[in-house]
Amino acid sequence: MNYRVLYIDMNSFFASVEQQLDPGLRGRPLGITAMENDKGSCVAASYEAKAYGVKTGTSVREARQLCPDIQFRPSRHRLYVRFNLKVAEILDRFAELDKIRSVDEFQLILSGDAAELEGARDLVTRMKRAVAAELGECLRFSAGIGPNHLLAKIAGKLQKPDGFRWLNDENMPGALAHLDLDDLPGISKGMGGRLAAAGVNDIASLVALDPRHARRIWNSVEGERFVRMLQGMDIPLASTKRGGFGNSKVLAPEFRKPEEAYLVSRWLVEKATARLRQEGSTAGRFSVQISVMDQQGWSRTVKTSARQDTLGFLRIHRALWREAWPYIKGKTLMSIGVQLNDIGLLQDRSGDLLSGLKVAERSSSERASAAVDFLNARFGDGTIRFGDNRPHPGFFERG
Structure with missing residues (x-):
């Protein structure tokens, strides 16, 4: 099985950067807040905080109730962007960096030995070692590979932290059977309602859907593209025009x-x-x-x-x-x-x-x-x- 795309998802990136820079925060529950007061909410949380139920959107007050020992730090987006660029530079040495998808997600193109499962596994291991050695042991990521960017992205979120998973026509849709439809990127609750009205209530049904039917459900060609990618087709990202x-x-x-x-x-x-x-x-x-x-x-x-x-x-x-x-x-x-x-x-x-x-x-x-x-x-x-x-x-x- 040839894999085309590697998706890197940094684990609790904002909190991990803060823990790397302040050793006193390592191993402790940490929340990153948008505002420097008790009225705000968390925009990110460390895995130690997530273990207590703190997540993105949890208010500071609720986070203190869930985890009395939690520490808070105000978000520093420019700092995280600098770390993002350092991670990108490291990854690009090992494989072709195709896109920086967000401040903590990267998409790379696989080729040669890395297009096979064991070659990709070895590549990811070497990348993880390089990031830890050059940026710090707190900076970890999960990786996913697939025949297209959608399946690689979904695979990258299946095992956290520090995971490595793959999706292809040999393990689909069974590998996603434990997920709900709205766990998939791009499936909102509203779209979930449309799919339910069309008799699509689980991922297996979505993967089996006729792509032309998906176009009608989405009322857009994007529905057809989405289902074809779930079925393993390599469809490039559509170019976008500024709409507003x-x-x-x-x-x-x-x-x-x-x-x-x-x-x-x-x-x-x-x-x-x-x-x-x-x-x-x-x-x-x-x-x-x-x-x-x-x-x-x-x-x-x-x-x-x-x-x-x-x-x-x-x-x-x-x-x-x-x-x-x-x-x-x-x-x-x-x-x-x-x-x-x-x-x-x-x-x-x-x-x-x-x-x-x-x-x-x-x-x-x-x-x-x-x-x-x-x-x-x-x-x-x-x-x-x-x-x-x-x-x-x-x-x-x-x-």
Whole structure:
């Protein structure tokens, strides 16, 4: 059996980095938090903490109840990225590094002896020794191999920590019989409901599904691609085109009143529009999503002329929040999101005879927004703001 893909999944990566740098944390339960206070939640946990039931999303308060001896450290994403690049450099010496899939996951291409099971096993052993020798004994990973990236990724998550597993047409679907459908990457609870309605209730049924039927269930060619990969076909990752700019934010308790959440939402608009301009793009559709505790959420989408100015989108944002206010006033909000869609390039935008704008020319408001970008890039994010907001950084914004 030839294997094409090796998937590396670092074990409790954030916590392991912190334990490697601070020997006093080794062998002890550790939680990595998004915020430096007791109101936050864990974005990662060491295996010692996981043994007590602490996991991603566990609140600090609950983690202390589950594990009184747990230690906490604030997340340092830039540090983890530096370790990510060091791991990538090591792995690339042994095999062709195809993609860095996330801050703690890597995809490599297998060839030669490593395309066979024993050769791949030997390759993974040598990689583990190199990572431990060069970065530290706390840095471990689980590895999976398969005929395509999906099966390799699933295999890499079957045995943790420090594992090595493989999936192919000889052990599928039996090797996954103990998993539920929503344990597979890409199968959300909503998709699980669609599959159940189609009579697909376990992994064996999903693997046996006609790929054309899967396309209808997903209402997308991605369903057909997914099932064909489960069946062992080598289908490359589809190239993606930027479909939108935006962000969703699970709110910390101090930001869950609508008045505070609104200011966080303004901050998200500023971040999204700055990225929009950075890539030379415009957006013609704007959305707001608000999740409310213990009841159905609220969302609206409006169309606009193709634009990239922050003030223009903030005016639309304010109008949408005014519309939402009777519904959310006095409620506890759990998350918010803003999204810019109908993306095009500024250089392709048509002129406007009424405003006098030429093809690809920026409006005065857009030029003002670009000037703010310049000042913030030079003197630091938030030096110039478009009115009051409430920054709510998660671990991706921390250093």
